[in-house]
Amino acid sequence: MTGNSEASVAALVASVLNLPVSAVGVDASMETIAQWDSLAQLNICLAFQEEFRVDMDMETIAACTSVAKLAKLLPN
């Protein structure tokens, strides 16, 4: 289940960053992807919130800077 949600989060990140799906693995994060800067982080979270209907507070948006951390916000 977790594997599944990580894959869909990775796909969403790729689409926001305009990258091919293959370029964003389930282990991707702000540190490993050059285009994932602080502005991109906001865009990713805006899309994440809309797509998965998850309400994110300020701290969560600032902290969840990897596919794994974002996927953990999804219900199992």
Place this chain on the structure above:
Amino acid sequence: MRTLLLSNINMQPLKAFLKPWEVICGEFNSILMDLSNPESAAASAEFSRILCLYDGETMMGDAFYGEGEPEQCESFLSALESFCAAHPEKAVVANTYCFGTGRWLSFADLLHPQSLRAAEARLNERLIAIARIYPNLLLIDTELLFRRYGEDTLLSDSFWYLGRIRYSNQYFRSLASFIHQACDAFASRSRKVLVLDLDNTLWGGILGEAGPLGISLSQDGTGRCYRDFQRALKAVQRTGVLLAICSKNNARDLDQVFERNSMMLLRRDDFACICANWEPKPHNILKIAETLNLDIDSFVFIDDSPVERELMRTSLPSVTVPEFPARTEDLPAWFLRTIVPAWFGKYRLTAEDRGKTRQYKANEERRQLSQALDFDKFLTNLQIECVLHVDPAEQIDRIAQMTQKTNQFNLTTRRYEIPDIRRFLDSPNHAIVLLEYKDRFGPEGAVGLAILDYAELRIDSFLMSCRVIGRKIEDRILSKAFELFQARGCPRIVGEFIPTLKNQQVASFYETHGFTLVSEEADGRNIYERIIT
């Protein structure tokens, strides 16, 4: 056409939703600077569309909390006005002021001198006054989005305090679609004909079974859904949309509905064309297109039957076929909220829009007359009267609309928006000739147009509304063009024909009017020349 997005907050997420537009964001909070500085990116020739999408609350500053005057709003309005005046060639898009529901005055806000509601109304009045003067300003009423989806859904405080992003993605998505639709309306790119089915579309039930008084159409209950739908259709028809019927029914049964059912709001006269028979519907749509002399790509077809919709989509893919609401009660709101802005959006109405159905019906009467008489007699009988205007600035909306909408009798099919037309009107090197037409069946309004380029001795655009094709009035515009070129001492003039899929009927226009073909360009243009001295 490149677009510059200016704001006083972070609107960068909107960019992705505005695709396929090429959008560049201005510097953060540079909206005032950009509008007032003549050296700014906004003023440069690089951008032909400027989006001013500001946050009204931020712009109010302390005045939002009742302290001081909203000075930034004043500066913005003056800057916007001067910018529109200085750049008539650019399309400027601005949102209206729309404050959230948080009010420091709570219930006193309505009556208090520092009322936010009153301040918002005053600012919007100013904006509207500017838009009335400058035809290049497109105002978009973003309050409608908040009324529809609500601020709980559209605003986002976490993104606001983290990155000066005021809104959720749902807002950016719906705002982008709203802007696209408004710009289509602004450029008069709407569809022309709305073709309607009858049974379970204009009324409930099957006419052939229930009879003219048994169909569901009433003041209350389900019948009211259909009646309200008809009310909305009747109103939209007054904005220039032509209504037509394409239905599998006996024509005589439909006559009975028009004659006997007093709940039927739409009358026979509201329809530009009626096809009630048992032919396949795509066949009837082609017949309607022929009668109205309009291309089917300006048609939208509404039918409750998924089978008919599918048949239409596969047989005539250029007809727009929207889905139909599953619930009858959704019909009126679905039509006004979804279908009208998507396909029949308007920004400024012209006098021609209001009388459109009557004009098309008069055309049908003319056609019947033409079948009864020989052609010259027919023309004499029409008692045609034409008035030619040169550079009629007051008709700028209509002129732009004609270049956008005319396909068949259009020699170059160059599409212009209001700012382009403004440029031609202001330039000493251009002239615009507009022909207004009337005959014994009534006025048709402005139906013929030529745009002349004196610098290049060239007829840039030459077009006639398809309503008046075949009455030899194009000769009058051409004579006027010759006269204007001659007055400027031009010895010869150049005419161009740019072939499209739709303008084959005018392929030999210049040759039959004394021009000689001088070249066929690689880009498809045929260049003609005529000596006029």
